[in-house]
Amino acid sequence: MARLSHLAFRESEAIAAIRGQGLPSFMGRQLIRLCVISGIRHHPAFAEGPSKALHGILLEFTRSLNAQAIMSNRIPDIGEDAQIDDFPTASGTLTSLMKTPTVVSLPDTPACYLDLYLELEVLPKVSVAEEARANGNTAxxxxxxxxxxxxxxxxxxxxxxxxxxxxxxxxxxxxxxRPMLDIKQHFSIPHARWYGYGSSNGFEPQRYGLGEDMNITEPEINIYGLDEYIFPAPKPKPTPPWAASMASLLANPLPQDLPMGDKDILIPMAAYYGDIDRYVRLRRPVIIRGENYCIVRGIYHNTMFANWFSRPENIERALAIIPGSNGLQTLKAAIHARFIMSNDLSRLPPDEITKKIPVSELPHLI
Incomplete structure (x- = not known):
């Protein structure tokens, strides 16, 4: 499709795609494709209309069209390697889908179908339990x-x-x-180069990509001042109902099963104080904002945390998740500083410091 090779961006077309009103003329930018995917997932008529031609063009388009078909109680034409990343709104469709021989794997059943869930006798999964709790299905x-x-x-x-x-x-x-996936981000105009804060792509990558649309939605303000689009006034972000339960764990032991909520408030604190047990349990496979700075602080103030972090497997993990080389160098410098403060110079032979350790990894503050 020729339109996938053009990088031109039109705000009005991006908004129209989100609203399910039409396909953009150019879809070379990832932001535009995210808007199209969002429109497909939220507007069945859009998926059955102009977007239907996108089936098979890109894998993310195909998955979104299949997901919308399932949510509309239709069984899509599923190939042998297809993955269904959403669930239907009627139990009959799900039951028929599970009997389709070409389905490789299915997602967890919706948390609102107790009878169907018990009938299927599926493996008791963490993800289904957390989804059921988040949606109020205590059964x-x-x-x-x-x-x-x-x-x-x-x-x-x-x-x-x-x-x-x-x-x-x-x-x-x-x-x-679901409540976390309902938190949207407003796109901005993408730039070829960006010298300030923010993303040059017009959106911020999200931790979870289940919908493959980065939770994108219309901007809060009219970026270009176009008269044909009326945007609602920005609304203050409400405090999530689960915020208090997570905040209470800052000063309490962790329970066996964490309560519902965003544990990001707990991860930096565990790293800040060098609490190995809490940090290993709470950390995510991707680093969160401010976590690397808290790790450095924890290493400086906790010898055992520094010793644990100096192990090769933890350095390799840090290399994979900490962005840029400076962050990893700062972490290694903190480890060296902590061992020097603990009178352990085995890592720093006096005659071979510059041979064994790069200057960029030597501590500037002890």
Whole structure:
């Protein structure tokens, strides 16, 4: 499709795509494609109309069209390698879909169908329990938690399902539950180069990509002052109902199963104080804002945390999740500083400092 090769951006067309009013003329930019995916997922007529031609063009378009078909109680034409990343709104469609022989894997059943859930006799999963709790379905939640073990099968960070070597797990706040996915971000005008703060792509990457639209929505203000689009006044962001339960854990031991909420408030604190047990349990596979600075502080003030972080497997993990080389160098410099303060110079032989350790990794503050 020729329009995928053009990088031109038109705000009015991006908004029209989100509203399900038409396909953009140019879809070379990722932001435009996200707007199209958002329109497909939220407007059945748009998916059945002009967007239908996108089936098979890009994998993310195909997945979104399949998801919209399922949510509209229709079974799409599923290939052998297809992945269904959303669920239908009627139990009959889900039952028929599960009987389709070409389906490789299905997502967790909706948290509102207790009878269907019990009939299917599916493995009790962490993700279903957290989704049921978040949506107020205590019946399914209690049915799962009453089982001797619950298991972690779905990885919402990578949108993958692991059916081999399934292990018992706890509720650890790693599921992208519906209330969190309903939190939208307003796009901005993408730029080829950006010298200030913010993203040059017009959006910020999201931790969870289940919908593959980065939770994109219309801008809060009319960027170009166009008269044909009327935008509502910005609304203050309400405090999530689960905020208090997570904040209370700042000064209390962690329970076996975390309550519903965003555990991001707990991760920096665990790193800040160098609490290995809390940090290992709470950390995510992707670094969150401010976490790397708290890690450095924890290393400076906690010898055991520095010793644990100096292990090769933890350095490799830090290399994968900390953006840029400066962050990793700062972390290594903090480790060296902590060992020097602890009178452990085994890592810094006096005659071979510059040979064994790059100057950029030597501490400037001890």
């Amino acid at each position: 399914i939640f209690n049915a799962i938690m009453a089982q001797p073990h619950i298991y972690s099968v779905m990885d919402d960070y990578t949108r993958t399902i692991s059916l081999s070597n399934v292990q018992p797990a706890l509720l650890n706040g790693d599921t992208a539950v």
